[in-house]
Amino acid sequence: MTAEEKYVAAAYLVVFLFVLVYVVIMAAKLSRLGREVAELVELVRGGRRDEHPDAGPERERREVGVG
């Protein structure tokens, strides 16, 4: 591999790595947000259970609109 070929490969690799790192960061963020949403759903379900102790899990799932 000549020096020129190495530089061209490096330029394309840099672009690929930039985009890859960015997508990985964004995916990690979305994963964190997914966990937070699940946590909030649990919080809402817990609150409703306190308000309506007779409400079953199936009814809660319908009310929250998950699943």
Add this chain to the structure above:
Amino acid sequence: MSTWSRNSPLTAFAVLATALLGIATALVFFYAPVDQDGLNQKIFYFHVPIALTSYACFGFGALKAFLHLWKRTPGADLESYVAVHQGVMFGAMTLVTGSIWAKVRWGHWWVWGDEQLVLFLVLFLFYCAYFMLRYSVEPGLQRANVCAVYALFGVVLIPISFMAIRLAKSYIHPTVFTSSGPQMAGSQFLTFCVCLAAMLGLGYFLYRFELASKRLDANVKELRTHLA
């Protein structure tokens, strides 16, 4: 447009951007001829579209900033911020790929005497400072207004940066697009156009991806506040 692409436009944009990037890379290495400049000219096909995408992102950010100031369009501040963020990311890629190309072509990583390089660096640093400004002001209307004005000022640098090479008396930066059209073969121009479409597609997908994530983040924060 199919039902699938209507229901998940983000996935459709991702697939389109990836396909275009694949086609562009294949054209660069298997279709476009190697000209008298040598193999290093292949960097041009990604470097220039990345720089143009960066300009487009800054321009779009300024447009959204203008809409925020003029019409108070809801969400325009966030859209402006995400566009500027994309512009900075593409700007960083422009500087790195340009620097590698400069090393092959001129034997230097950076040439301070070249107006276009320096002006692009100024534009890049100007928009980097946007984030310092944004995160030094409390969130709210005041921050949105200040950031919008800053983003609008920055857009003035874009035509200056673009025209610098054409206005300069002495330069070493190659000029491919002149008033008499593109100075390259038809196959090279076609490859360049596909690369430009691929980069704009990638930029738009990343913009939509980040915007969706930021909106979701804001909604989760708001929900958390209400539930607290």
